[in-house]
Amino acid sequence: MSAFGRFLKGDRGADRVVPRGARAAVSVGFLAAVMAFFAVLALALALAAGRLADSWSGELARDATLQVFAPQEQVEAQARAALNVLRTTPGILSVRVVTLEEQTDLLEPWLGPGFVVETLPLPLMIAVTTDRATLDQDSLALRLSAEAPGAVFDDHAAWRMPLVTTAERLRIFAIACLGLTVLALAAVIGLAAQAAVAANGQVIQTLRLIGARDSYISHAFTRRFTLRAAGGAVLGMGAGLALLAALPRATEQGFFLVGIGLRGWHWALPLLVPVIAGSVAWGITRLATRASLRRWS
Incomplete structure (x- = not known):
């Protein structure tokens, strides 16, 4: 069995180190769901802003009008x-x-x-x-x-360039929101992992007395928090995709959020959100629990 398979299967003895009803682990799952939901929306906004910027600076830049007054x-x-x-x-x-x-x-x-x-x-x-x-x-x-x-040639640059600039800045803003979402998730998971280690101090001391290594204890916390974060992120991703799918199409009359949403293969990109959430949870929990255990030594 691969290392990833062993990680998913876990160890029943090690899993008992972290109580199933631990508030920290439950909070991580809920937070990951919320963060994943907003991450999907920010991703859709970034992609839509990129499409608009490319369209306004590309194909539409070729269009002009001549008016005869x-x-x-x-x-x-x-x-x-x-x-x-x-x-x-x-x-x-x-x-x-x-x-x-x-x-x-x-x-x-x-x-x-x-x-x-x-x-x-x-x-x-x-x-x-x-x-x-x-x-x-x-x-x-x-x-x-x-x-x-009486002819006036207009290349639309007067109104097109501000729109291109706005779309570019909106894309940067959306990408920055994605980055801040990842940082916030990492910070909260780290604090939750440290709180979980502190709350289970007596169990950890007992395990050490019978010969358990810190890597064994850290693995239990890491697995629990990673699975909670990834599971919550899957739910949040699903909610975000459902909202995007429910948005009216840009061709519908009266729809002012023109172009907001995912197109083509971009619908596959949100699948990376749970992977990233799980990876962040794995790395941060591993570091936080080992640092906490070293302080207990």
Whole structure:
């Protein structure tokens, strides 16, 4: 049997060192469940923020719009001139005139379905896909000002870059929360292990008198706390995944937490949470119990 298998099987004699109803061990299981729940949510937030940052700085960075502001009788002529400039400019991959129906769909969530969009002085809009590496925006602006003075080219950088920065900082914040969760779990497990050793002092002294080594005693505490932490983390992970699965999809109307959740293979990442919780519990309990036992020597 492997060392891991022996650890899971345990030793009935050693397990009696730590009473099954020990409050410290029960508290560790409950704390691990709570920490795992929040860890799953923080992980989902970090992944969602990363997706948003990558999208806003990647694919969406290629999108731009050109709006034609001109008197009604000049709109068509300036639109043709603007389209000619765009199609002959290096770095412009595609252009497409945005229809009035599309503009209506974009404005409907803000103005309501019953609003008559035709009453607004909407500009003619052209959707543009660009190659940022080869596009010379200064040259494009000069050509547009000369051939279509009513055309305004917007690469969306004014609103996109703050969103990218916000998403990046949100990802850092979520990762920091994950780290703090692990540290808090380690600190509480260490204190609980020391308290459990102190509460069972008479049993430990008796075991020493009959020849039990500190490694034997430490193994009993380590196994109990590790299994409690891992079991609690599994329950907390399950609760976190259930909450994420219950969230409305980003495509549903009225859903403001767009993109929050897990996608694809990211659903497998929360499985690491119980493994990490158990590993932290094993390492911290082992160190804490051995340090406490040395002080008792």
